Amino acid sequence: MKILLNKFLPKWMVLIIDQLIMSWSFALSFFVVRQFEFAEILRGHFLIYIGLFCIVSLITFYSMRVHTGLIRYSSIHDIYRIFSAVLICSVAYAAFVALWLAPVHNIDSVNIYLVLLLNFFIASTLLIMVRLGAKALFLYIRSGTAGSKERVLIYGADGYSILLKQALEASNSGYFSIIGFLDDDPHKIDKDIHQKRVYHVNDIENLQRKFNIDKLFVFNEDLKSEFRKKSIEKCVELGIKVLTVPPTEQWMSGNLSMKQIKNLKIEDLLQRPPIVIENKQVASDLAGKRVLITGGAGSIGSEIVRQVLSYNPELVVICDQAESPLHELQLEIKELFPDANVAVCICDVTNFNRMYSLFKDFTPEVVYHAAAYKHVPMMESNPCEAILTNVLGTKNLADLSLTFDVEKFVMISTDKAVNPTNIMGTSKRIAEIYIQSLNNISGKKINGNNPAGVAEPQTKFITTRFGNVLGSNGSVIPRFRSQIEKGGPVTVTHPEITRYFMTIPEAVQLVLEAGTMGKGGEIFIFDMGEPVKIVDLATKMIKLAGLVPNVDINVVFTGLRPGEKLYEELLNEKELTIPTHHSKIKISKVRNYDYEDVVNDIEELLKLNKNKEELRVVKKMKQIVPEYISNNSRFEQLDMHMN
Incomplete structure (x- = not known):
């Protein structure tokens, strides 16, 4: 299982898979528009249509680098890029049909436009489903290694903490099992955020007994709060290893690297709120x-x-x-x-x-x-x-x-x-x-x-x-x-x-x-x-x-x-x-x-x-x-x- 977790599909293979999906989707759309009249289809220009479509699709997807993302880490950005690539491919092919195929070969361009419209929805859906399915499979396989995963808590239950949770879940190096969030806001306690429970910081002893917590992730900014610092010290007393995370602006644009996460230092606990000088x-x-x-x-x-x-x-x-x-x-x-x-x-x-x-x-x-x-x-x-x-x-x-x-x-x-x-x-x-x-x-x-x-x-x-x-x-x-x-x-x-x-x-x-x-x-x-x-x-x-x-x-x-x-x-x-x-x-x-x-x-x-x-x-x-x-x-x- 771990071998599968550490293996990545080569970019060229992802590009080939995308093109196979695009070709199959175009063919299916063509057959649906022609009402599956195979004899009529074979007498027409089907092979020319699909051959030219494959060329346009390959050029578009390669130019937009749709194949360069890691499938297991697919995000909204990747979905947006897929929609954009399929749309640009369809528009480019429609322009090619209108300017060359229709006038030169006297074909019914209306049918081709219907094929492209149907293909846009089918191809986009299939490409996204393949990526989400691969991501789900990756998470499922990784969950099978739960025995080796470290049980962790995240201090805070806000947008930054959610970003950290997503980054940790996407990490392939830590195998973290996120138990939940710690917070002191009474309005958040016992609520679920992204399928994870929010616990009160005062429950840390019970959580340690119940889950045997290995690590606590805290943002550097949390160390400026005296109350949070005391709560973190309590975690240290309970034998929970505390790790500090840099501000999100330092890693939001890319994946959070484990090199950016540091062990809590004694200086972090001894420091006080920043001094304001003239x-x-x-x-x-x-x-x-x-x-x-x-x-x-x-x-x-x-x-x-x-x-x-x-x-x-x-x-x-x-x-x-x-x-x-x-x-x-x-x-x-x-x-x-x-x-x-x-x-x-x-x-x-x-x-x-x-x-x-x-x-x-x-x-x-x-x-x-x-x-x-x-x-x-x-x-x-x-x-x-x-x-x-x-x-x-x-x-x-x-x-x-x-x-x-x-x-x-x-x-x-x-x-x-x-x-x-x-x-x-x-x-x-x-x-x-x-x-x-x-x-x-x-x-x-x-x-x-x-x-x-x-x-x-x-x-x-x-x-x-x-x-x-x-x-x-x-x-x-x-x-x-x-x-x-x-x-x-x-x-x-x-x-x-x-x-x-x-x-x-x-x-x-x-x-x-x-x-x-x-x-x-x-x-x-x-x-x-x-x-x-x-x-x-x-x-x-x-x-x-x-x-x-x-x-x-x-x-x-x-x-x-x-x-x-x-x-x-x-x-x-x-x-x-x-x-x-x-x-x-x-x-x-x-x-x-x-x-x-x-x-x-x-x-x-x-x-x-x-x-x-x-x-x-x-x-x-x-x-x-x-x-x-x-x-x-x-x-x-x-x-x-x-x-």
């Missing part, structure tokens, strides 16, 4: 500007590059020290933004002279500072490197921005800077403090070295603070996905550990919006939604892969890593928030810092750091950020001595 204001701030983006080849930095380029800046300078990612980004930009003016620079933000020459050459007007070390355990082992990049690198860029009269300096910070328990978070908090203190003297001359000699720069220094971003390099989701692909185990540090998550485009949209609304000195914090338990994240990802947690793949708890927190915070308990016009962006009200005091502390820190005196470096960090208390770290001993 695009006009962002566009007016960035259009025609020279923009410098540090860490431009990283997860956040590269997305800043993409979004900034969409606002038509005069120039985008991308700064990073990672050669290969920078090269890949450059190739991507050439493809996506072929007319953009982009300068790609390999440079280290800790190298003041290199950064000075970059500012001098390109004179940026807006700076997005995303270059940073971000991995907590790595920085716990290398505190001096964290200070070098996250503190000195930030100081270099901020000082140069003030010196070269940059309009806005936007630093990307982290929720780990709040009540930090690790080197990485504390280094970012120190960078935040420096940025804030520097904003307090914006409009005044920097004491000490001022290489460009600019007397009164007016730079607005802005900080943005958010949590984990989905899919960023080295983050938990790609790591879990890799572990699942390898067969496990999936490693989680602690059963109670939670994290905030945000998509990369969402985070960058908010960064651009905050940069636009910032007046200088603010720390903008973003609405990260509800925190997610990492163990729940791991089990969901295992289930999304069609596997059973702790049966197919184990979840193993490895213990908190050095410097790691159980819970992340976006605000210090002493910090208050001020609302903005954007519901997802708030301003953290923090204490003011004296620039001179901060500079003295940081210069002392950098001096200790230069000498690689790790313990003294960390001790100084704790003095600058008193709320920094080490957790599960070799530096906990310093807290005991400082108390």
Whole structure:
């Protein structure tokens, strides 16, 4: 049976079958009009009539490509093409009779026209019946393989869902048995649509017990609804594999390919409704500007590059020290933004002279500072490197921005800077403090070295603070996905550990919006939604892969890593928030810092750091950020001595 399902009639054979039907129909019509007087028929010009008709029919059907469609997938479009071909063939033959056969051979053309009229109905009916019969036979044979078919539900009971049902039924690769539709509209529940029942989403457990559902098909748009997302999560919990279908406009013109259907990803469940930002204001701030983006080849930095380029800046300078990612980004930009003016620079933000020459050459007007070390355990082992990049690198860029009269300096910070328990978070908090203190003297001359000699720069220094971003390099989701692909185990540090998550485009949209609304000195914090338990994240990802947690793949708890927190915070308990016009962006009200005091502390820190005196470096960090208390770290001993 499966061999029959996978075999297709060659096009030439379909054309021959169509011509045999047309010839037989013409002959039958001829006999009916002549009242089956065979002797009279044979004495006439029957063979000439039918021979010429076959030639006209063959030319017409071949020209209109009636034979090129797959019979088993015949649709209204194919029926329309058959009617058109038979009609054009009849009109062409009638014209041929009127212009040549009737005057030359003195035949009764009226009878021929009656033959053509009758033939039109008989031939059209037969051609359509053959196709519908072949399609019905195909479906009947395929239904005989029901044991191997997957039982599926479709989320939604609207026109798009019906199109999806028809596409799945026509698919020859999946062998799907469609149980019905899921919906939450009370007016549709228990109704039949295209011979399939509409069930309420709350009945999914009963449906699973009754039908043992294998898969649920959902449209990508359904994932934007919180209610539908929760219903889909329920299906995942029940072990139903969820597949996402692209918008119908991407496949309606042709057959839905199984390559277009994707497994539901954990990012789909974690994403929230799209953020609406003031695009006009962002566009007016960035259009025609020279923009410098540090860490431009990283997860956040590269997305800043993409979004900034969409606002038509005069120039985008991308700064990073990672050669290969920078090269890949450059190739991507050439493809996506072929007319953009982009300068790609390999440079280290800790190298003041290199950064000075970059500012001098390109004179940026807006700076997005995303270059940073971000991995907590790595920085716990290398505190001096964290200070070098996250503190000195930030100081270099901020000082140069003030010196070269940059309009806005936007630093990307982290929720780990709040009540930090690790080197990485504390280094970012120190960078935040420096940025804030520097904003307090914006409009005044920097004491000490001022290489460009600019007397009164007016730079607005802005900080943005958010949590984990989905899919960023080295983050938990790609790591879990890799572990699942390898067969496990999936490693989680602690059963109670939670994290905030945000998509990369969402985070960058908010960064651009905050940069636009910032007046200088603010720390903008973003609405990260509800925190997610990492163990729940791991089990969901295992289930999304069609596997059973702790049966197919184990979840193993490895213990908190050095410097790691159980819970992340976006605000210090002493910090208050001020609302903005954007519901997802708030301003953290923090204490003011004296620039001179901060500079003295940081210069002392950098001096200790230069000498690689790790313990003294960390001790100084704790003095600058008193709320920094080490957790599960070799530096906990310093807290005991400082108390």
